[in-house]
Amino acid sequence: MSIDSAAPPTIAPIAIPSAADLAQQVHARLGWAADTGEVAAVLESTGINDRAAGTYGHPSVFTLARQILTTPAQPHPAPEPAPQTPRIPIIDALVRAGLFLTPTVIVTGSAPLFGTLPWYATTGPLVAGWATAQALAFLGYQAVNEAGVRCAARRLALGFATLALLWAALLAASGASTTSYLVSAAQIMLFAANTAALVTGTERRTLIAAASCWLATAALLAGTGPPAVAALLAGLLAMVTVAYLPAWGRGTQPWRPDLNRYAVAARHGTVGAGQALLFILVALQQTGTIAPAATSAPLLVGIPLTELMLLRHQRRVADGRVRLTDRTAFRRHLARTGTTTGLALAVPPLAAAALLLSTPTPDGWAVTASTLLAGINAICLVLVAHRRPASALALIWLSAALIALSITALRILLPNAPDAATASSAVILLCLYPPALAEAVRALKDPWSYR
Numbered sequence: 171m172s173i174d175s176a177a178p179p180t181i182a183p184i185a186i187p188s189a190a191d192l193a194q195q196v197h198a199r200l201g202w203a204a205d206t207g208e209v210a211a212v213l214e215s216t217g218i219n220d221r222a223a224g225t226y227g228h229p230s231v232f233t234l235a236r237q238i239l240t241t242p243a244q245p246h247p248a249p250e251p252a253p254q255t256p257r258i259p260i261i262d263a264l265v266r267a268g269l270f271l272t273p274t275v276i277v278t279g280s281a282p283l284f285g286t287l288p289w290y291a292t293t294g295p296l297v298a299g300w301a302t303a304q305a306l307a308f309l310g311y312q313a314v315n316e317a318g319v320r321c322a323a324r325r326l327a328l329g330f331a332t333l334a335l336l337w338a339a340l341l342a343a344s345g346a347s348t349t350s351y352l353v354s355a356a357q358i359m360l361f362a363a364n365t366a367a368l369v370t371g372t373e374r375r376t377l378i379a380a381a382s383c384w385l386a387t388a389a390l391l392a393g394t395g396p397p398a399v400a401a402l403l404a405g406l407l408a409m410v411t412v413a414y415l416p417a418w419g420r421g422t423q424p425w426r427p428d429l430n431r432y433a434v435a436a437r438h439g440t441v442g443a444g445q446a447l448l449f450i451l452v453a454l455q456q457t458g459t460i461a462p463a464a465t466s467a468p469l470l471v472g473i474p475l476t477e478l479m480l481l482r483h484q485r486r487v488a489d490g491r492v493r494l495t496d497r498t499a500f501r502r503h504l505a506r507t508g509t510t511t512g513l514a515l516a517v518p519p520l521a522a523a524a525l526l527l528s529t530p531t532p533d534g535w536a537v538t539a540s541t542l543l544a545g546i547n548a549i550c551l552v553l554v555a556h557r558r559p560a561s562a563l564a565l566i567w568l569s570a571a572l573i574a575l576s577i578t579a580l581r582i583l584l585p586n587a588p589d590a591a592t593a594s595s596a597v598i599l600l601c602l603y604p605p606a607l608a609e610a611v612r613a614l615k616d617p618w619s620y621r
Contacts, residue, residue, distance in 0.1 A: 198618045199619035209235035216428060224269060263481045265373045268475030269364050272380045274469055276360065276402070278453065279387035284353050290340060293454075296318055297446040299361035302333050303313045304442030305435040310369035311426060317425035319370045323417035323424070326369060330362035332433045352399075356406055363409035379408040437559045444566035468537060472518070472544030476551065483511045487620060501617060507612030515552070518545030519603045521598070530591040535596050540597035549603075552610045555621035565606045572598045 218234070226236040277296065285290055313322035337354055360383075362427075367376035383403035389398035423527040453469060490503040522538045529537075546569060553562035576594040584590050613619050 174188045204587040263477045267477040268377045291353045295357040300446035301439040301443035303361040303365045305439030308435045319416045326500045359406040363413040366413035376413045381410045447570045468544045469527045469539040476548040512611035535593045537598040549606045549610045556613035
């Protein structure tokens with residue numbers, strides 16, 4: 171008999187636990203770090219609805235949940251001491267960073283060779299692939315949690331296959347050359363392999379296959395030509411094969427995401443498209459020509475450092491949840507941890523300022539802009555991970571729009587000062603960095619963002 175159908179006289183008063191007892195039962199299931207919605211969900215799962223909440227003197231489950239949330243949990247008699255310094259899996263973080271670095275290495279290394287190709291073979295697939303990867307990664311993680319790795323891998327394969335077919339149709343309509351098809355396919359394969367590896371947990375073996383792509387890129391820079399291109403395509407094919415091994419086999423659980431998840435995935439994709447556009451404007455395009463690979467050095471260094479920094483932050487937050495038994499103490503711990511991570515995020519503008527003071531040259535401006543871009547990407551990652559998608563969208567697209575407008579205007583007004591566009595990009599990123607950093611620190615300190 172449910173609580174709704176039970177008549178009040180049949181419920182013995184002694185059978186109704188006090189609100190304090192109920193609070194301890196809920197705290198035992200959720201822990202003190204829960205919020206009102208989570209507590210209400212637990213109460214409803216045990217059969218306590220709005221009518222039953224009246225027996226505790228509350229008009230609804232949510233007001234009862236709010237009282238339970240403010241009732242301190244009884245301390246455990248003898249908690250086991252947790253390690254003061256959480257262990258950080260550095261190898262796993264470096265493997266993931268290696269996968270993140272692979273597209274940057276290949277793009278910057280092969281840019282001088284393919285810089286004369288039209289947009290639909292170079293920058294177009296870069297933006298489309300980056301955006302698709304961000305959107306499908308969100309859906310892939312959801313599928314892994316609810317339907318398993320095989321279902322997620324198949325969803326990713328279907329998504330990237332659709333992108334490949336659509337882009338092939340665009341190339342056919344544009345009368346593209348064979349080289350354009352190969353370059354576009356290489357970029358889509360790279361994004362497909364990295365996304366599947368990260369979602370399905372096959373990072374290590376995919377990185378082993380990616381090592382051949384790094385070697386082929388080095389051969390391209392050395393001027394070996396067609397053999398290096400063939401080796402690069404073979405390496406990308408190996409990455410795709412290894413990353414999508416979990417997709418093979420029979421039987422998967424049905425998984426049908428609702429429209430809200432597709433909307434969230436679209437927001438992630440829009441952020442990814444903005445990141446790709448900003449990368450093109452700052453790292454690849456310098457005064458109308460392809461920038462040298464050295465300009466992307468801050469990005470190559472910043473990607474693994476960002477991965478390690480955010481992993482350390484997450485582990486310290488998780489360690490605080492385990493060790494601390496008081497909400498106020500946890501908030502103080504979160505504030506200290508967020509401040510420490512915020513100081514790390516403040517390094518790029520400081521490094522950029524020092525670089526400008528020591529090397530006020532066109533090359534110095536280019537490296538400065540790339541350094542700030544590495545920091546902007548790290549901040550964007552923090553905002554997306556901590557439930558600030560609107561802030562991430564505003565940051566990345568405002569940066570791209572201002573830089574694009576400034577480059578266009580300076581080329582018209584100052585055609586004899588080609589270095590002005592690079593300096594303008596660095597100044598714009600430097601001006602946008604402080605408010606973006608402040609928003610990221612607020613997100614890092616917000617307990618709600620860790621739900």
